[in-house]
Amino acid sequence: MVRRRCSGRIGGLEDGERWSWRRRLWAWEELLLEECRALLFDISLVPNVLDFLEWLPDTAEGYSVSGAYDLLTNGDDSQMGLPFELVWHPQVPLKVSVFAWQVIRDRLPTKANLTIRGVVPADDILCVSGCGHVETAGHLFLSCTTFASLWQQVRDWIGFSGVDPNIITDHLVQFTHLPGVGKAKRSFLQLIWLLCAWVLWSERNNRLFNNSINIVPQLLDKVIKLLSLGWLKAKKVVFVYGTQRWWSDPFACLGLTN
Incomplete structure (x- = not known):
């Protein structure tokens, strides 16, 4: 400003x-x-x-x-109309919320955005996954055949089905406001969406800067499940369930049944 x-x-x-x-x-x-x-x-x-x-x-x-x-x-x-209120969550680290705020305003330093600003050359604009498409935020999070597959795997883990919109803000709203879902479940789904977006961007950076690759199932098991458990335990002293139960049924661990 x-x-x-x-x-x-x-x-x-x-x-x-x-x-x-x-x-x-x-x-x-x-x-x-x-x-x-x-x-x-x-x-x-x-x-x-x-x-x-x-x-x-x-x-x-x-x-x-x-x-x-x-x-x-x-x-x-x-x-x-942008869902700014959904980027803030009491159990999510502030840096992740700030990152999500950048996501929904399309302010991430994606290759497409950096090319527009002249920071990177026009011939270095393709997605780091090797899919052959231009790396925009929308592509990276929702359309890339590699990265975007994480959403369906996360849905399979938590036991929800849904169709992913091709607009990031719509995706955030739809993911966190499923029909028949109460406030407590919405809070958990909001945390999961923010975490997934953060993990996808971190994986993109690892591939781009460190030449290190984790396949999507590894991101789900070794990152999403562990970090979500850690974030929740950090703010909920009475949260006693361990990784095995969390891996199989996170809603039961939270006292939320489908």
Whole structure:
């Protein structure tokens, strides 16, 4: 929401300049670097021009705390209808909720988004799974023959059936608001959706930066089931069931029968 007018080019690093590092970056640092480059890409430095910050939602009065609060709570027309309330969950780590907020606003540094910003070349836009399709968020989470198959396997585990919409926000709403499902079950399904999206993105990054591959059944057994159990136990002291029971019937462990 803030645009900086600066007094050269930063994101593109023109004139033969480049960033250099004293050591090789970790995978998560490379991801942060790409996000940083995307944020800085359209910033141009103009000599002999005073720098200043401009609050775009109100250029006349400028930034105010109340104005920022109204913007966050009311939202603009382009974001109306997005299920922002579903990205926040008391048993889900904050970083995962922030990630989900990026997902539904299409702000992830996917190859398609980075190509639009000029961060990666146009010939490096295909999905890391090798399926041959452009890597957009919608493709990665819902259409990719490799990654998107996780949703059906998760449904088989928790014992629910359903059809996956091809729009991420619709998918989130439909997955968490199945007909006849009460509030407690919706909360669990919300946690599972957020976890699945987080795991899929993490696997994408592992394949891209670490050349490490986990097949989808491994993601379900070794990551989804373990992390969901860990998140729930962390906030529920009386949760006594172990992995074997959780693997077979998570709803019974939660006291929720179908």
